[in-house]
Amino acid sequence: MLSLYSSAPTRFSLLLLQEGEEYVHEFVAECAWPPQIPGNWQGRPVLAGHLRLATRSMFFDPDDLRVPIVRLPFEGVEGLEAVGSARSGDFLVQSRHAVRMRPGAADVPYAHDRSRPALAWRFCLAFAAMHDFMPQAQVLLAACRLPPADREAALAALLAARGAGPGFDPGNLRGSLAAERVVAQRAAWLATPLARERVALALTPARLYAQPRHGLQGRSVRSARLADVAALARRRAGLRDVGLEVFFAAGTGGGGGTGPDTWGAPSAFLVFGNREEREEWL
Known part of the structure; x- marks a missing residue:
């Protein structure tokens, strides 16, 4: 039986990315889920999970598998900034578009929530420092605001600059x-x-x-x-x-x-x- 909670969520996969999108990094984080967005079935003020960064969006993957994964496409993000002290790990994402995916780990159609004005999603990094997340997230956001040809070139340059990652073990x-x-x-x-x-x-x-x-x-x-x-x-x-x-x-x-x-x-x-x-x- 699938556990309703998971310290290492398994329902996320590369299939949730858009065509041509590439997975970048993940962070353990907490999310203050906006009340206007369905899915937080218990109404918890803060949800624990993983923040997953990709080249065209960011995902919040809650540990409670009954709460849907949410995708925030960069094309709908109006603001991304740190809040509080430098050590707090808190930041805000102002987004007009949220995509809810796989509630209860079920393969069901995605639900799109669009809002004007943009809704505020507040996140807190649990272990990583803000400088490990914010610079690369802002570069990805800026690249996604470019014209299509320039966008792909900028993303390719960013991935090349990150390097190939660890070699074979x-x-x-x-x-x-x-x-x-x-x-x-x-x-x-x-x-x-x-x-x-x-x-x-x-x-x-x-x-x-x-x-x-x-x-x-x-x-x-x-x-x-x-x-x-x-x-x-x-x-x-x-x-x-x-x-x-x-x-x-x-x-x-x-x-x-x-x-x-x-x-x-x-x-x-x-x-x-x-x-x-x-x-x-x-």
Whole structure:
């Protein structure tokens, strides 16, 4: 049975992001839920949960799974500012648009709440310092106010400036460090028809690994034996020649099974930062 409270909410997934939107970071936080927005079924003045920052919006994911996740698109945000003392961790988001998602972890149509004037959402960061959140949130907000072409360029530059994140953890190797060593690694994306996830790719003489940067999809590290790779094919991703599809032989450990030695799909669609990075992996 699904618990009604969770210290590590699991109903959030990359599928809640818009097409082309990328997940950035998460923070433990509290939210003063506006009374004009339905969903706070107990009328609590403050709700505990996770604040999730993405390139086009921010999400509040309550620990009480009966309360919906709320998405605040940056296009509807009129103001974003810290309040109180520098150490308080409090900030206000003035938003004209809120999207309620997955109340009770149910897959139901999203509910859109639009308001004029904008409603105030007050948040308090539980552990992170304000400078860990506010500068990048304000840069993302400013980028989303640009014309579409300039917006995408600004977001791409911001993500590039953040870097690839942590590299592959050797502790995730299936064999011992003496028997299996990483010979190449690269930051990339693992793409599916509905979402894409930033990963750290690693190659050993025996296996291919993909380690998620955020681990939101309910699965840790994927791996497949190189002996199970049946074919490689260059692909286009977002009109750019930067994709690589890895096909696994049917009935092998790399295929679509769910056991500990499987990738979990019949193929893997990898997206690289540029064509040169892709060619290095062929």
